[in-house]
Amino acid sequence: MTSTTPQIEEIKDLPEVISLLPLRNSVLFPGSIIPIDVGRPKSVKLIEEAIAAERPIIGIVTQKDARTEDPSAKDLHEVGCAVRILKVIKLARDNYSVILQGVVRIKIEELVSDEPFLQARVSELAEIHPVKLEAEALVANIKETARKLISLVPELPREAAALLDSVNEPGQVADLVASNLDIEPAEKQEVLEAFDVSERLRKVLTLLTRQLEILEIRERINTQVQEEMGHSQREYVLRQQLKAIKGELGEIDDENAEADEFEQKIAEAKMSEEAEKVAFKQLNRLKQMQPSSAEYTVTRTYLEWLVDLPWSVSTEDQLEIGTVRDVLNEDHYDLEKVKKRILEYMAVLKLNASKKGPILCLVGPPGVGKTSLGKSVARAIGRSFVRISLGGVRDEAEIRGHRRTYVGSLPGRLIQALKRAGTNNPVIVLDEIDKLGHDFRGDPASALLEVLDPEQNHTFSDHYLEVAFDLSRVMFIATANTIDPIPPALKDRLEILELPGYTRQEKLAIARRFLIPKQIGDHGLDREDLALTFSDDAIMEVIDSYTREAGVRNLQREISSVIRGVAVKFVEDELSGEVEIAAKDIPDYLGPQKFMPEMADRTASPGVATGLAWTPTGGEIMFIEATAMPGKGGLMLTGQLGDVMKESAQAAMSYLKSHFDQFGIAAEALESRDIHIHVPAGAIPKDGPSAGVAIFSALVSLLTGRCIRADVAMTGEITLRGLVLPVGGIKEKLLAAHRAGIRRIFLPERNEKDVVDVPEEIRSEMEIIYAKVVDDVLAGALEDAKAD
Secondary structure, X not given: OOEEOOOOOOOOOOOOEEEEEEEOOOOOOOOEEEEEEEXXXXXXXXXXXXXXXXXOEEEEEEEOOOOOOOOOHHHEOOEEEEEEEEEEEEEEOOEEEEEEEEEEEEEEXXXXXXXXXXXXXXXXXXXXXXXXXXXXXXXXXXXXXXXXXXXXXXXXXXXXXXXXXXXOOHHHHHHXXXXXXOXXXXXXXXXXXXXXXXXXXXXXXXXXXXXXXXXXXXXXXXXXXXXXXXXHHHHHHHHHHHHHXXXXXXXXXXXXXXXXXXXXHHHHHOOOHHHHHHHHHHHHHHHOOOOOOHHHHHHHHHHHHHHHOOOOOOOOOOOOHHHHHHHHHHHOOOOHHHHHHHHHHHHHHHHOOOOOOOEEEEEOOOOOXXXXXXXXXXXXXXXXXXXXXXXXXXXXXXXXXXXXXXXXXXXXXXXHHHHHHOOOOOEEEEEOHHHOOOEOOEOHHHHHHHHOOOOOHHHEEOOOOOOEEOOOOOEEEEEEOOOOOOOHHHHOOOEEEEOOOOOHHHHXXXXXXXXXXXXXXXXXXXXXXXXXXXXXXHHHHHHHHOOOOOOOHHHHHHHHHHXXXXXXXXXXXXXXXXXXXXXXXXXXXXXXXXOOOOHHHHOOOOOEEEEEEEEOOEEEEEEEEEEEEEOOOOEEEEOOEOHHHHHHHHHHHHHHHHOHHXXXXXXXXXXXEEEEEEOOOOOOOEOOOOOHHXXXXXXXXXXXXXXXXXXXXXXXXXXXXXXXXXXXOHHHHHHHHHHOOOOEEEEEHHHHHHHHHOOHHHHHHOEEEEEOEHHHHHHHHEOOOOOO
16 A cells, blocks of 8 residues: 555645656555656656755656657646655666655646656646535545455555544545555546545545445455365365375275276177267266366266166077967966967067067056066066056156256166166066156157157167167067057057956956965965865855956955955964865955846836946946936936937937837827936946947837846947947957846947957857847847736
8 A cells, every 4th residue: 555644745835847757557646655666768867857956846747648658748647746756766777766755736737848858837736625524424435445445455554544544634535545546547547637625535435435346246256266166175185085095995906997997898888889989988078077076977977877778788589489378378368469469579580580679559458467468578588577657757858868968867768777677678568658648848658759660769869868779679568548548640650459358257267377376375375284265156256246347456456355354364273274265255254245236126117228338447337217207308418428428319319209100109208208318327427429229229118118128238329310330349348248247239230340359258158139220229129018
């Protein structure tokens, strides 16, 4: 800080003409004492001449452009400072060090001479003093701000604050602070030229505040940098110490051991040429990074994924068709279509080893063994098995992965599954593919298009890996309960295999061969002192009276409940030796029957017909009820029916009204009464055209007073001409009818081809009648009219 004497010795008589010494990059204020070096020829001559004078007075003015070597009057500011030369030290020839003290502001009125140095006629500038209170407030603000600034600059001497406190005259305070501020010479010149002390104080306060803000920001930045540097240095020191300790213990051989290990793994992985190029590029980057940096961890994780993937690791397929067939039959009963397709693929693979894997989609109700079949296929052909659950997946990144720019990014589920499998030709089950969602994060079903296309998946690119991986050798098996929610583009890439529900005899066989032995083993009852068996009647009792399903999941639960009850009795020493569960014992373990045969009761009155419906969980029987009441021939529909089903009811009613005399119905019966059609289970939505024939039959039964046979069910769409059109889900509907004890079925004539898929044992126990028009249905469904 430039020293300043609080009391400035005034110049009694300022000479009219004084010598001028130009300064390049500094401004001298009254009261300031500064040393300067003099070396320019004119300036040296000025100093030498002034030494001889007693207490010489010269003028100090600042150049407008510091680069001007020999300034003239136009190159100098008009306002400068008259100074007294306190001391002159000769440093060398034509080079002096001069200590100057500023005394008073001066203004150059006229240049008198420029040889041998500049001389000018000057005048002293008088100050305009401010209002006392305003001056005191400004001085107080300047001093407070200056103290804060001094605290942020440790280079300043401790005397700086004391020196500031010793000056009280407003103009001197402004000059003292301005002379010591680290600002541009032009800004200091503006302060020097401010004759109004109040204006000068404001200028200085503005400059001082700006300088304080700069220093505070710089201090904040320095603190942050020092903290970061301190953390990094501390981590570096600790790592070096850890390295030294490991070296002493003999646990480390080479500082590049990890990089060498990666290099070896890359060579052993036998990646594709593209992947290997990327891996070595990332490895070279890793070698140049500090282990403490965040980027090091990201790159290291990426390399770990690359080297851990099974680029060239594959399992050898079991190509003996007989062995594959035996394993499939050992794990699953029936499901002949799927087993046939797997055997076909293995036969082709045996003939052509480069054959790409099939992309199957098993569609069927819950509990028929879709997911477990995938595991069985993998075991049969000797491949690794991985299951990916897609239910509720809504983000495309779940399939294709996240880009490495995101924190915590990972590859998609497919790449993760391949890493878990450890081979490049596993069986991957895409479970619940019909339950994929989509939102603003993307459509995972669209991301699967590339995965499930044999023409594209040999170059599948995950967003995280950003290199192609060959999925063509993977055997994909998707599962779904219904095919409708799957987008058409994705459905087109799938080979659909439908798995209908099981018959009673098939459930009996599954329970005997799989469910009961498994549950006995799971509950610890496969013991030498206990031989637990179930009679066929007992199993049938559970199937008929305690379950209503297309699969066997609930059957397994009920059998498990029975075995748990046996376990309790065995532990309490109530049972031992050979124990057979009979049909009469089932209620003791499972309670009263959950499902009762109600066909005869439900159809014992006119106006009730039994229809057949298809649901995602299999087939179901559906009762159609109709009743009449006084009215004007209106039609009321209830039971939460969809638009298509309502239209079927309207079509049936229109055909009946246009042919009432054909069925022996009086016109007054239709005109004077309203008809109400209701489909029970009103909380469940129902839709579709297949109930048209059943609705028509219920209406005719109601209006003729003839009941529909209790063992009859029907399905088919009706037209306004009375034709019976084909419908879908025939196998599921026939299985549902068989479970309900129905023995006579009316089907559309054009559905005869679909009955081939129904097991022979079901067809042999049921009478299937094919109808072309509704009259064919009425002839075999209505009972004979009862005599009054």
